[in-house]
Amino acid sequence: MPVEIPKEKWTGKVRLVTLGATAAEGGTRTRRVTVGGGTTLPFLFFEGDMPHKPVIGIEIRDRKPDDWSPLLGLAWGEAMNDPGDWAKAAEQAGADAIVLAFNLADADGKAPTAAHAKATVRKVLQATGLPVIVNGPGQADLDNELLVAAAEEGAGERLVLGLCEDRNYRTIVAAALGHGHLVQARTAMDVNLAKQLNILITDMQLPLDRVLMDPTTGALGYGIEYGYSVMERLRIAALQGDSMTQCPMIVTPGEEAWKAKESKVGEGVPKAWGDWQERAINWELVTASSLVESGADIVVLRHPESVKRVHAMIDAMMAG
Amino acid sequence: MSSSVTFKPGNEAVTVPPGTLLVDAAQLAGLEINQPCGGQGRCGRCLVRVESGQVRRRSTLRLSAEDLSAGYALACQTVVDGDVVVDVPPQQAAERKLATDKTAVTVDLPFPYNPAIDQTLRTIYLEIEPPSMADQTDDWSRIKRVMLPKLECQAIETSMPMLRRLSKILREADWRVTAVVELGGWDRPACPARLVNVRPGYSVDQLWGIAVDIGTTTVTVYLVDLISGTVRAQAADYNGQIARGEDVISRIIYSSKARRSEPEANRLEMQQLVVDTINRLVEHVSYQAGIFQTDIDKAVIAGNSTMIHLLLGLDASSIRLDPFVTTVNQPPELTADRLGLAINKAGTVDCLPGVASYVGSDITAGVLGSRMYEATELSLFVDVGTNGEIVLGTADWLISCACSAGPAFEGAGVVHGMRATTGAIEEVWINQETLEPQYRVIGDVPPRGLCGSALISLLAELFIAGVVDKAGQFIMDLSTPRVRIGDYGPEYVVAWANETAEDVGDLALTKVDVDNLLRVKAAIYAGFDVLARAVGVDLADLHRILIGGNFGKYINVEKAVQIGLLPDVPWDKFRFLGNTSARGAYLALLSRSARNQLTSIAGMMTYLELSADNTFYESFTSALFLPHTDGDRFPSVKSLFEDRKA
Numbered sequence: 021m022p023v024e025i026p027k028e029k030w031t032g033k034v035r036l037v038t039l040g041a042t043a044a045e046g047g048t049r050t051r052r053v054t055v056g057g058g059t060t061l062p063f064l065f066f067e068g069d070m071p072h073k074p075v076i077g078i079e080i081r082d083r084k085p086d087d088w089s090p091l092l093g094l095a096w097g098e099a100m101n102d103p104g105d106w107a108k109a110a111e112q113a114g115a116d117a118i119v120l121a122f123n124l125a126d127a128d129g130k131a132p133t134a135a136h137a138k139a140t141v142r143k144v145l146q147a148t149g150l151p152v153i154v155n156g157p158g159q160a161d162l163d164n165e166l167l168v169a170a171a172e173e174g175a176g177e178r179l180v181l182g183l184c185e186d187r188n189y190r191t192i193v194a195a196a197l198g199h200g201h202l203v204q205a206r207t208a209m210d211v212n213l214a215k216q217l218n219i220l221i222t223d224m225q226l227p228l229d230r231v232l233m234d235p236t237t238g239a240l241g242y243g244i245e246y247g248y249s250v251m252e253r254l255r256i257a258a259l260q261g262d263s264m265t266q267c268p269m270i271v272t273p274g275e276e277a278w279k280a281k282e283s284k285v286g287e288g289v290p291k292a293w294g295d296w297q298e299r300a301i302n303w304e305l306v307t308a309s310s311l312v313e314s315g316a317d318i319v320v321l322r323h324p325e326s327v328k329r330v331h332a333m334i335d336a337m338m339a340g
Numbered sequence: 341m342s343s344s345v346t347f348k349p350g351n352e353a354v355t356v357p358p359g360t361l362l363v364d365a366a367q368l369a370g371l372e373i374n375q376p377c378g379g380q381g382r383c384g385r386c387l388v389r390v391e392s393g394q395v396r397r398r399s400t401l402r403l404s405a406e407d408l409s410a411g412y413a414l415a416c417q418t419v420v421d422g423d424v425v426v427d428v429p430p431q432q433a434a435e436r437k438l439a440t441d442k443t444a445v446t447v448d449l450p451f452p453y454n455p456a457i458d459q460t461l462r463t464i465y466l467e468i469e470p471p472s473m474a475d476q477t478d479d480w481s482r483i484k485r486v487m488l489p490k491l492e493c494q495a496i497e498t499s500m501p502m503l504r505r506l507s508k509i510l511r512e513a514d515w516r517v518t519a520v521v522e523l524g525g526w527d528r529p530a531c532p533a534r535l536v537n538v539r540p541g542y543s544v545d546q547l548w549g550i551a552v553d554i555g556t557t558t559v560t561v562y563l564v565d566l567i568s569g570t571v572r573a574q575a576a577d578y579n580g581q582i583a584r585g586e587d588v589i590s591r592i593i594y595s596s597k598a599r600r601s602e603p604e605a606n607r608l609e610m611q612q613l614v615v616d617t618i619n620r621l622v623e624h625v626s627y628q629a630g631i632f633q634t635d636i637d638k639a640v641i642a643g644n645s646t647m648i649h650l651l652l653g654l655d656a657s658s659i660r661l662d663p664f665v666t667t668v669n670q671p672p673e674l675t676a677d678r679l680g681l682a683i684n685k686a687g688t689v690d691c692l693p694g695v696a697s698y699v700g701s702d703i704t705a706g707v708l709g710s711r712m713y714e715a716t717e718l719s720l721f722v723d724v725g726t727n728g729e730i731v732l733g734t735a736d737w738l739i740s741c742a743c744s745a746g747p748a749f750e751g752a753g754v755v756h757g758m759r760a761t762t763g764a765i766e767e768v769w770i771n772q773e774t775l776e777p778q779y780r781v782i783g784d785v786p787p788r789g790l791c792g793s794a795l796i797s798l799l800a801e802l803f804i805a806g807v808v809d810k811a812g813q814f815i816m817d818l819s820t821p822r823v824r825i826g827d828y829g830p831e832y833v834v835a836w837a838n839e840t841a842e843d844v845g846d847l848a849l850t851k852v853d854v855d856n857l858l859r860v861k862a863a864i865y866a867g868f869d870v871l872a873r874a875v876g877v878d879l880a881d882l883h884r885i886l887i888g889g890n891f892g893k894y895i896n897v898e899k900a901v902q903i904g905l906l907p908d909v910p911w912d913k914f915r916f917l918g919n920t921s922a923r924g925a926y927l928a929l930l931s932r933s934a935r936n937q938l939t940s941i942a943g944m945m946t947y948l949e950l951s952a953d954n955t956f957y958e959s960f961t962s963a964l965f966l967p968h969t970d971g972d973r974f975p976s977v978k979s980l981f982e983d984r985k986a
Contacts (some may be wrong), residue, residue, distance in 0.1 A: 186811055212961040212969050219969070220809055264969075 027067045030259035034058040034317075035229050035266045036072075039117055039202060040151025041178040046200070049177060050149025053116050055232075055317040056268040061255060062315055063337045073338045074312045075116035076327055077153055077320040079274055080106040082122045082132065082140045088322075089278055091286075091300050095324050103140050104147035111148045113324035114331055117180075120144050121155040122166055131162055134169035141173045153180040153204065153270075153320075164191040171195035180204050180232060180270075186217055193224045204270055206234040209243075209250050211257065215264040228263070232270040232318065239276035239283075240307045247271070248314040255315035268317035277304040278322055301325045309333045343420045347371055348391065348427040362388060362395070362415035362426060371428060373415050381417035388415045393424030404912060450927055453569030455547070458931040460523050461536070461566060461637060463544040464490050468515040479506050483538070487519060495532035496521065501677040501685035502535055513540030520547065520637045522688050536675075536686045537637050548636045550625070550683065551929045552618060553702060553922035554643030554651060555579065556588055556726035557747045558759065559617045560922045563625035563636070569930050573628035574922075575621045578752075578759070580613035581650065586747050587726055588646040588698075589660055595650055596657040604653075611653040612680070619682040636683035639676065640929040642692045642921045644700035644727060645669070651679065652691065659697040664949065669694045669942065692928055693939055696947040698742035703729045704942045705924020707738065708934060710886045710917050713941050717883035720868065723920060724749055724889045728864040731945070732871045738941070739875055741948040743867040743956075745860045749792035754853045755828055756844075758789030763841055765794040767896065768834060770801040775820040777801075777834050786841040790834070790849065793895045798834065798849055799857050800899035803966045804980065807832055810966045812854045828852045858964055861905040865968070866959035868907060873955065874948055879907040879973075888920030901976060904967030908974040 034056040041047025053075055060068030084093075084100040093100065099109040107118050120140065122132055144152055154170045156163030167181050168191065182204025184192040189205070196203050205221060207213035214235050221231055235254060237247035257265040277283055282293065283300035293299055304326040308319045312334060321327050345365040346353040352369035363386060366373050373386045381398065390411045397408075398417045415426075455461075466486050471477065477485070480503065484496055498506075509517060520537035539546075547566040553559065560576040584606075585591040591610065599605035626633045641651065645666045649656035652674075654667045670693035677685035692701035703723060707713055712721045714735055721731040728745040731738055747753050758764050762783035768790075769778045779794070781787045790798065802808045807823060809815060814823055814830035822833045828850040835847040872879050885906065887895075897914050900906040906914070917923070927934040950956045962969040967977045 186813065190809075190815065190817075210961060212958070212964070215962075215969050216811060216965050219965070219971070220811055223810065 025066060030059055030068060032259045032261040032266060034258055034268055037202065037229055037232060037268050039178060039180055041176055046176040047178060048145060049151055051151065053151050060259065062313055065340050074316055074334050075318050076114065076330055077117040077119040077318055078110035078113060078115035078327060079119040079121055079320050079322050080110055082120065083127065085123055089284055089300065091297050092278065092322055104143040107144045107147040111150055114327045115150060117151045117153055117318065118144060118148055119153040119155060119320050122157045124157040124159065132166060134165050137166040137169040138173040141170045145174060145177060152177065153182065155182045158183065160188045164188055167192055168195045171199040171201055174201070175199040178202060182206065183234065186220065189217065189220055190224065193221050193226050196230065197224070197226055202230040202232060204232050204234050206236060209236045209247055211250055211253050214254055218264045218267065228267055231267045233267045234270050237271040237273060237276055237311055239273065239280045240303055242276065242280055244307060244310060248310060251311065251314040251316065269315055270318040270320065271311050271316045272320045273307040273311055274304055274320050274322035277307045305329045344423045345420055346425045348425065356420060358421055360420050362418045362420065365420060366415060366428065373428065381414050384414065386415040387429065388413055389427040389429065391425040391427050394422040395419065395424055396421050449569050453930060455567055459566055460932050461547055462491070462521045462523060463547050464519050464521065465542050465544050466517050466519055468510065470515045479510055491521060491533055493533045496535060497532050498535040499675050499686045501675055506538060509538050509540060516541060518543045536688060537684050546635060548631060549638035549640065549929045550622060550636055551922055551925035552639055552641040553919055553925055554614060554641060554647040556644065556647060557582065557752055559614070559621060560919055561618065561621040561625055562922055562926050563629050564926060564929055571926065573625035575624045577617060577621055580617040581610055582752065584610060584613065586752060587744060588644065591650065592646055592656045592660045607653060607655070610650045614651050615680050622682050633682050634684050637687040638929065639681060639683060639687065639689045640692065640925045641689065642701045642705035642925040644702050645694045645697050648691050648694065648700060664697040666697050692925060693942040695740060695942050695945045698727065699729055699740045699945070699947055702921035703731060703740060704938055704945070705928065706888045706920035707731055707941050708927055708938050709920035709923035710888060712886055713738070715884065718877060718881065719884035719886055720882050721886040721888065722864070724864060728867055730867045730871055732875065738945040739871060739948055740945050741867055741871050741950050743863040743950060745863050748856045748860045749795065753856060754790065754795060755850050756789045756847050757795065758791055760791035760793065763788035764791035765789070765834065766791055768794055768798040768801055770805045770807070772805045775805060775807060775818060775822060779834060786839060787835050787847060788841040788844055789847065795857055796895055796903060796905065797899040799854060800902040802832055804902060808854060812858045812966060814851055826850060861903055862960050862963035865904055865963040866956055867950065869959040870950060870953055870956050871948060880909060882907065882909060882913060885909065885914045886917055887914060888917050901974065902967060904963060904974060908976050
């Protein structure tokens with residue numbers, strides 16, 4: 021007896037969003053990345069299209085961070101000492117986009133300045149032809165200062181500015197509007213909050229094809245199921261035609277996975293946990309690939325080996 | 341080409357080009373028409389009536405179809421299109437006209453009242469044979485002997501507090517007294533009757549009762565003349581328990597705590613606090629009406645279940661804990677001395693029946709007071725107090741739920757909040773251009789604070805004027821000194837220190853207050869949403885929205901819709917009923933059949949426990965936005981913004 025596979029009839033579609041501008045569009049990027057456009061849940065090709073595959077951003081810092089796992093230090097080596105070198109290494113490691121994140125303090129413990137932000141952004145833009153996502157250190161006032169400077173320096177490059185949150189969206193959106201950038205709209209794992217921030221952003225006249233939703237995630241074992249289900253619900257709402265949820269999603273499994281004890285701690289843990297490095301990479305891999313399954317369009321990772329494996333996973337899934 | 345405009349009643353006339361605004365023409369004619377909103381057609385204060393001639397109305401907001409057909413127009417939104425005659429009502433008349441769109445029902449006699457039929461209390465005059473050596477019958481038997489034939493009753497009882505006073509009164513009054521008898525309450529319909537009072541001399545035309553509404557924040561007392569059925573005085577005050585917690589949950593927690601070695605000390609304290617509040621109010625209304633407190637022979641009390649438990653000194657802790665049950669939903673009658681109420685000690689206290697832990701007799705009384713139980717079409721009843729209770733249904737079915745709203749709309753928990761009394765700003769308009777406010781104060785004195793209706797209108801105006809965004813965050817880069825960082829973070833100054841009452845300083849609405857108000861309105865709207873979904877109806881299909889609670893008396897529907905507190909349905913579907921709980925208690929005090937009706941309402945109402953409903957949180961967070969995350973639910977607000985963009 022022939023079995024008929026039931027198919028959902030979705031009416032909505034994920035919006036297409038393009039990161040990076042080449043010379044033709046007024047920027048200096050050699051590559052652009054377009055995400056979104058899906059008309060079904062991830063990889064359900066029998067039901068709809070997924071014209072753009074999920075992509076990987078690699079997180080680099082303006083200077084070598086003090087609190088990252090030594091395993092990441094081993095992986096990136098000397099490149100971590102210079103954001104330009106790090107960006108190049110990340111590009112070689114398979115990044116589709118570079119995520120430049122600022123540390124909260126410089127080596128002397130002082131807050132980074134706008135001039136520092138400009139210089140660093142310039143250096144990274146010169147080192148790589150990939151689209152660049154710029155993240156502040158996560159303190160509202162400092163973020164505003166650094167991101168506005170970054171926006172000015174990268175004018176016309178279609179950078180992604182983040183994090184754009186409910187408390188600072190006016191400044192970030194204004195910077196994006198003024199210099200032709202995109203925003204990474206971060207909300208705390210809640211469908212309504214994500215929609216509300218998109219409404220606020222839209223009210224400022226930034227078109228939604230310049231918005232990436234960042235619904236926040238947790239690592240494997242640290243709340244991933246909650247983040248997963250929020251992303252899934254956002255995507256289902258988008259496919260059902262709710263325009264405020266139709267932006268592509270960016271999530272940061274790298275940052276989350278490398279906070280987990282399983283990744284951070286190599287000694288004094290049960291033997292059954294196995295090899296430290298393999299475990300840490302797997303933690304990032306499983307977190308990221310789960311999120312890709314739940315609808316992530318951009319996953320931001322830290323370790324080059326996880327990048328390779330997530331790419332392999334995405335390619336295998338795209339092959340159908 | 342030009343048009344002549346004549347203004348009545350003074351017949352000032354001017355000639356203006358067509359297309360001139362009526363307000364401008366009026367100014368030319370030397371008339372001042374107030375425009376508190378700055379001529380944006382939003383406050384409705386510039387109402388005029390076009391008696392003859394052609395005009396064009398740019399906006400008819402705030403006008404009903406009847407108003408329009410009667411020729412009413414907003415002078416700031418109406419242009420001359422030919423010769424016209426316009427009647428400018430005096431400012432007071434305009435205010436009155438506007439007051440009708442928030443029809444507060446005054447406490448009038450609800451039905452033709454006949455104490456002989458409706459009232460359970462009776463007064464009878466007795467002339468009693470004094471005792472003698474020949475007849476040593478005891479006082480009680482002696483009074484019964486005369487009373488029973490007059491009452492046509494088989495038996496009569498009394499109470500200890502009555503007996504304690506009996507001997508003295510009979511002798512001092514020389515055995516000529518007026519007795520007050522309770523002819524059987526709801527829980528003993530077949531009698532026996534009970535003697536509740538004996539007064540010296542002839543006073544059968546004197547009979548008093550009180551209707552009490554114990555709100556979590558506000559306690560209201562009506563003094564009712566049970567002969568005529570009218571409310572002779574009313575008073576309200578904050579519930580004295582507030583000092584022990586602002587919401588029911590914290591009160592329950594406090595009352596359940598043992599103090600030192602006394603497990604019931606806190607419970608007794610809570611009981612005393614509310615009794616003291618009621619007694620203060622009783623003293624006040626008695627003084628107003630010029631009667632003795634001890635002449636009050638009956639108290640009918642409505643309140644949420646926690647308030648009733650605390651009043652009766654019952655253990656309320658199970659109300660708070662899963663599975664959320666009360667000790668009793670229908671408490672038995674008792675005499676006033678048992679509670680220490682400062683009325684006749686032998687007087688009857690009847691606490692009205694509730695439905696569940698969070699739907700108490702304030703709501704059953706509200707349904708009675710609003711006559712919702714008689715409606716054939718779908719109506720929604722909402723009582724906004726510290727808790728928001730909501731009832732949906734028709735004469736055939738009723739379903740209710742309760743959401744914890746907090747006391748913000750009663751003025752508590754807001755930095756400059758206050759009750760709706762003298763000195764409270766009750767409405768605010770903000771000019772969209774200058775961002776300068778205009779406000780109206782109760783009692784025409786310098787303002788001291790913001791009451792619930794002001795909070796709603798202010799939040800709506802801040803939102804519409806673009807001072808706060810849809811998430812309720814202040815936009816700091818506006819060119820006005822009124823938006824600033826204050827002690828509590830960002831705030832909007834409604835009145836500067838030199839305008840306000842002494843010691844008030846700058847009167848502002850802060851970010852903390854806005855967040856608080858957002859949560860309150862979201863909780864209430866989510867309640868509507870969940871209840872409607874539970875029975876599969878659309879809020880847009882409601883035939884009537886009945887609004888009870890002290891708060892409902894003054895709010896402006898337009899503003900409440902703009903912040904997403906009330907569903908966006910045509911204004912003529914809203915009815916403001918004032919304190920329906922007190923009104924329900926008043927009806928039950930007057931009428932035996934109303935009291936019976938109340939028992940059957942309590943019996944037929946289904947209760948939906950929101951804490952067991954997983955859609956509530958989702959509804960709540962989507963309502964935590966101005967007016968709502970799903971903007972399509974509020975078409976009037978949406979079009980307001982679209983008009984402005986255009």
